[in-house]
Amino acid sequence: MTAPIHTTNLPQSLLQATEPIEHLLETASLYLHVPFCHTRCHYCDFNTFAGLLPLREPYVRALLQEIALVGEQSRQPDGRLRRSRTVFFGGGTPSLLTVNQLTRLLHACFASFAIDADAEITMEANPGTLSLEQLKGIRSAGINRLSMGAQSFDAGLLKTLGRIHSPEEITQAVQSARAAGFTSLNLDFMFGLPDQTMQHWQQTLDQALALRPEHLSLYSLIIEEGTPFFDWVHAGNIIPGDEDLCADMYEYADERLRSEGYINYEISNWALPGHHSRHNLTYWQNLPYLGLGTGAASSFANHRFSNERDPDTYIKLVKSGQRPTVEDELVEKEQAMSETAFLGLRTAMGIHLPTFEQRFHQTFAAFVGDRLHFVDQAGLLEESEDWLRLSTRGRLLGNEVFLRLLPD
C-alpha cells in the first residue's frame, strides 16, 4: 500500500533534535508488558493470553523484581541510575491490572531508574475495561497518557474483530478519561477490515474526530498466521479489504486528519501539535529502550534481546533470581546504521544528518556511497536544513527505496 507523508507544516519541536544525541543515547525508554486479555481478538498475534487473570499478582511481583534487577544492571558507568524519558505499559490489556498493581509498578520504575520529571507515561487500555474510578486512580498514580484500542465505531465490525467493547463504550471511555484529567489520548483504528466500506470508515473517522483525541494511530489489517482470521481467510469465510480500497482509505484519512489540524508524523500516526508519542519516537529514532515482562524486546548497549514469552516460565525464572532473557544478539555498527536510516526514513522528519554522523562517526553519504547517487537522481529523496527524507515520489515507492539505498 502506498503511504504518503506530508512533511509541510511540521512543528519545530518535532523537526529538531531536542537534545544532543550523546545525551539521548545514554537514556533508555521503558516498556512494561502486561500479557493478559479477557478474550483473544480474532486478528491478534501479540504475546497475550486469555484465562490467566489469576496470574496477575504473581506476574506483577515478578515484574517488580525484574524492574529492580534491570535497573541495577543498566546503571551508568559512574553508578548513577539510568535516565528514562518515557514509560509505556503495553500489552495485552494493562487496564486489567488494579490501580494498586499499576501504582506499585510505576513506583518501582521511579526507584530503579532516573525518570524525567516531565516523562511521558502511557498506558494502553481496552475501552471495555475502564471505569471512571480506575481512571482517576491511574491518573493520580502518575500515568499521563492513555492509548485506547478503539478499532472501529461500527458494532458489526467490532464483533467481527472479536473486540469485547461496543462503540458507545469508546465514547464513554474517552469522556471518563477526560473527567479523570487525561489531556493526552490516543485512539487506534483499523481499516481494510472484512466487509468494511468507505462509508463505514468515514463514519468511524467522523465519530473519532468528534472526540478530539490528541493522537490517532490508523493501521491496515494484517492477516497473521496462527490467528482465527488467518484460518477464515484461507477457508474463504472472510475477505479483507483489497489494496486499492486500503490505499483510498489511507488517503482519505490523511486528508481528513490534516484538515482537522493533525500532523502525519509517521506512516501510521497523526498527532495534534506537541502530542506526538515520545515513546514511539524512541523506536523510530533507533534510541535505546528496555522491555520488561513476558516477550518484551530491548535494544540497549549495542545488543538486541528479548524475554521468555510464557508467563509461567517467566515468573519462575525471575523468582529464581535469573534474568528472563532468551535471545540476545550483538548489533554491529553497520546494522545499527542501516536500521537508523530505515526507521528514520519512515518518519515525516527523516534522518537528521549531523546526528547520524555524530552517532556513527561517518556521514550518511559515505555510508550509502554510490547508492545515494542513484536514489537521488531518481528524485526519491529530498534534503532540507540538515534533514534527509523521502520525497513524495520516494514515499510512493516505499520499500523499493530502502532496497536500493541500504546495504543488505
Ligand code: SF4
Ligand atoms: S485486546 Fe489487544 S492485545 Fe488483547 S487480544 Fe485484543 S488486540 Fe490482542
